[in-house]
């Protein structure tokens with residue numbers, strides 16, 4: 292089963308994708324995490340991606356599409372995967388269609404986590420992220436067991452560079468302009484599942500499971 296996560300920055304895509312991956316035993320592939328790991332590792336890809344990410348803009352399609360096509364062709368994705376943060380533009384969605392068609396499969400569900408902008412702005416200032424393993428927390432809604440430390444790998448939690456309020460505003464503008472059209476794109480394909488992302492995390496997950504047929 293191939294599932295993609297749609298939704299504004301901070302809507303809860305990563306939070307729900309991690310739960311779906313656990314429940315369905317499929318890999319969770321986050322393009323944002325891949326870029327952040329490359330930035331941390333000082334790779335060429337990381338150097339190219341950093342300026343776009345810090346400015347709240349999208350990394351160019353040509354740096355993302357082949358990377359995802361290669362990743363989903365790996366053996367651990369043979370039973371499917373969950374794509375978190377990809378596609379984000381219509382050209383990316385078309386490139387994904389081509390990649391999955393070559394594998395003899397298709398996108399089964401596009402889960403749209405719907406959250407209004409004002410709730411997003413409130414959430415982002417409270418998010419804390421582990422740049423080592425990609426786990427995310429919230430100072431109010433999802434506290435780590437020990438303040439400032441990742442439950443999963445013990446690393447220090449940080450406020451992401453792109454979670455500063457002025458950058459969040461740009462990311463929301465970019466989302467509305469370039470990514471929101473994908474909602475229509477997947478609705479026309481008959482695979483769109485929209486859930487109310489303002490509900491508590493467990494309730495959002497329950498809506499997703501129901502929509503996926505559980």
Ligand code: AP5
Nearest residue numbers: 300301302303304305306322323344350376418428429492
């Ligand atoms: P990426 O890492 O994908 O960021 P994003 O889409 O902006 O999404 P976020 O990770 O910020 O949020 P999320 O929806 O996963 O929310 P989360 O679960 O953490 O991308 C970063 C950058 O990389 C992009 O700006 C771009 O530059 C580049 N990039 C990545 N992919 C790209 C692509 N395909 N093409 C081009 N460029 C690309 O939740 C947010 C917070 O809210 C957390 O603190 C969480 O604990 C809390 N929370 C979650 N759900 C709830 C709830 N129901 N109630 C209360 N709190 C909640």
